[in-house]
Amino acid sequence: MTVRVGIIGVGVMGADHARKINGSISGAEVSVVADFDAERAKSVAAEMRDAAVAADGLELIASDSVDAVIVASHDSTHAELVHAALAANKPVLCEKPLAPTAEECRKIIAAQGVRNLITVGFMRRFDPAYNELKRASSADRIGETLVAHCVSRNVVAGPGDSAATITNSAIHELDIMPWLLGSPISEVSWHAGRTSKHSGIRQDPQIMLLRTESDVLMTVELFVNARYGYDTRCEIVGEDGVASFAVPAHVIVDSELKRSIEYPLDWVPRYAEAYRLELQEWIDSIEQNRPSTLADADAGLRAGLVADALVLSMNSGGRTVAVEY
Numbered sequence: 001m002t003v004r005v006g007i008i009g010v011g012v013m014g015a016d017h018a019r020k021i022n023g024s025i026s027g028a029e030v031s032v033v034a035d036f037d038a039e040r041a042k043s044v045a046a047e048m049r050d051a052a053v054a055a056d057g058l059e060l061i062a063s064d065s066v067d068a069v070i071v072a073s074h075d076s077t078h079a080e081l082v083h084a085a086l087a088a089n090k091p092v093l094c095e096k097p098l099a100p101t102a103e104e105c106r107k108i109i110a111a112q113g114v115r116n117l118i119t120v121g122f123m124r125r126f127d128p129a130y131n132e133l134k135r136a137s138s139a140d141r142i143g144e145t146l147v148a149h150c151v152s153r154n155v156v157a158g159p160g161d162s163a164a165t166i167t168n169s170a171i172h173e174l175d176i177m178p179w180l181l182g183s184p185i186s187e188v189s190w191h192a193g194r195t196s197k198h199s200g201i202r203q204d205p206q207i208m209l210l211r212t213e214s215d216v217l218m219t220v221e222l223f224v225n226a227r228y229g230y231d232t233r234c235e236i237v238g239e240d241g242v243a244s245f246a247v248p249a250h251v252i253v254d255s256e257l258k259r260s261i262e263y264p265l266d267w268v269p270r271y272a273e274a275y276r277l278e279l280q281e282w283i284d285s286i287e288q289n290r291p292s293t294l295a296d297a298d299a300g301l302r303a304g305l306v307a308d309a310l311v312l313s314m315n316s317g318g319r320t321v322a323v324e325y
Contacts, residue, residue, distance in 0.1 A: 003286050004031035006066035008057040008081055009073030010044040011035070013095060016268050017070055020276055021283075022048055028283040034060040035073075057081045061088050068286055071095060072121075075168055079104045082118060086111050091286050093279075095121040096171050098300030102308045105301040112297055119282060119294035122175040122303070126281070127274035129245055133234060134180050136243040143239030145181060148218040151233035155265055157224035162203040165222050166190075166310045170208060173220050174303040174310075175295060180236070183214035185306045187322045190314040198225040208310060229263020230270055 005021055007014050010033050018030045034054040035041040045051040054060035057077065061069055061084045068091040071081045079099040085092035086108075098120050099105045112118055124130050137145065150173050160168065178184050191207040198204070205223035212218070235244035253260050264270050278294060285292035302325065309321040 001027065001287050003028040003283050004065055004067045005029065005070060005283075006032040006034070006054070006060040006063060006068070007070045007072060008034050008060055008077075009071065009095075010041055011072070012266065012268065014070065014072035015044050016275065017072060017279065018044055018048055018051075020279055024276055025279050025283055027287050028279075031065045031067075032060050032063050058084055061085050061090065066090065068092070068282075075100050075164075079108060082108050083111055086115075086117060089115075089117070091117050091119070091282075093119045093121060093282050093294070094300070096175070096300070097167055097304060097307070098297060099304065100167055102301060102304035105297070105304045109297045109301060116291045116296070118297040118300075119292055120297065120300040121278070122172065122295040122299065123271055123274040123278045124172055124176040125179055125274075125295060126277040127271055130176060130180065130234070130274075133236065133243055133245065137180070137236035137238065139238070141238075142236065142241035142243055145214075145216050145236055145238050147237045148177065148181065148216060149233075149235045149237070150177065150218060150220045151223075151231065152221070153223045153226035153229075153231040154267075155225075155227060155230060156198070157202065157204070159200070161201055162192075162206065162314060163311050165202060165204065165206055165224055166208075166314070167304075167307050169224055170206075170220060170222050170310070171303050171307055173208075174210075174306040175299060177210065177218055177220075178212065178302070180234075181212055181214065181216055183212035183216065184302065184325065185210050185323055186213045187211045187320055188306060188309045188313055189318055189320045190310050191318050196223075196225050198227065210306070230266050231263055232267075232270065 021028050030048040030051045032052045033041050033045050034057050041053045045053045069085045071094040189209045192203045196204045208220040210218040309323045313321045
C-alpha cells in the first residue's frame with residue numbers, strides 16, 4: 001500500500017515535508033498540494049513528479065487522490081482544516097499548534113470522538129538529541145531534577161505579535177519539557193525587559209517561568225530575532241549532575257587565528273532527522289492501521305492550555321497563572 005499524502009501549505013515547512021516524503025519515507029507519496037500562493041504550489045508539485053495542485057485546502061481534503069493530510073499552513077487555518085479532515089475521515093498530521101487557542105483544541109477533540117485520526121507535529125519527541133537528553137537526565141545518572149533551562153532562538157521571525165511567540169514558537173517547549181521531565185506544567189509566568197530593535201510590534205526576547213507538578217522550575221528564553229543563527233539549548237540540573245545539549249555543530253573551523261562553528265539558518269537542518277522519523281512513524285501507523293507514537297490531539301490541547309495561561313500572564317503584568325487542565 002502506498003499512502004497518498006496531500007499537503008496544505010508548502011512554504012518552508014510543507015515543502016520540506018513533501019521532499020522528505022518523496023525522497024526518504026517508504027510507503028508514501030505526495031499526491032496533491034495546495035497553497036495560497038498558486039505559483040509556489042505549482043513549483044513544489046513539479047518537484048513531486050505527478051502531484052496535482054488543488055485550489056485550496058478544502059478541495060485537497062475532499063480529493064479522491066488523497067488518503068492522508070498534512071496541515072502546514074498558517075496557524076489561523078489549522079482548526080478549520082483539521083475539522084474538514086475529520087469530516088472526510090482522513091488521518092491528519094497538523095503542524096503545531098493544533099489550534100491557536102485551547103478552546104478551539106477542545107472543539108477539535110470533541111469532533112474527533114473515539115477515532116484516532118489526529119496527530120500533532122511536535123517533532124522534538126523524535127529528535128535524537130532530546131531522546132539522549134531524556135536518558136542522560138534520569139535520576140540514576142544525575143539525581144533528581146531540580147531545575148531546567150531552555151533557550152530557543154531564531155535568526156528572524158515573520159510578522160506576528162508577542163502572543164504569537166508563545167503560541168507558535170514556545171509551544172515546542174510547552175510540549176517537550178513535560179515529556180522530558182515526566183510531569184505536566186502546573187503554573188506559569190511571563191516576563192520581559194528591553195526589546196530588540198528588530199522585533200517590530202513583538203516583545204523580543206521573552207522569558208517564561210514554568211513550574212511542573214513535580215515542583216521543577218524551568219526558565220524558557222524565546223528570542224525569535226536573534227540574528228546570529230538558529231539555536232536550541234536545553235539543560236537539566238540534577239542533585240548529582242547536569243545534562244545538556246552539546247554545542248550545535250558537527251564541524252569546527254580553525255582559520256585566521258581563530259576557532260569558529262556555524263549555526264543553521266533555520267530549524268530544517270537542526271531537526272531533519274526528527275522530521276524524517278516522525279513522518280515515517282506516521283505513515284507506518286496509517287499503513288498498519290494502528291495508533292501512532294506521535295503527539296495526539298490531547299497533547300495539542302495540553303500545550304494549548306499552557307500557552308493560554310502564558311498569554312494571560314503576559315496581559316496581566318506577568319502574574320503567576322495556574323494551568324487549568
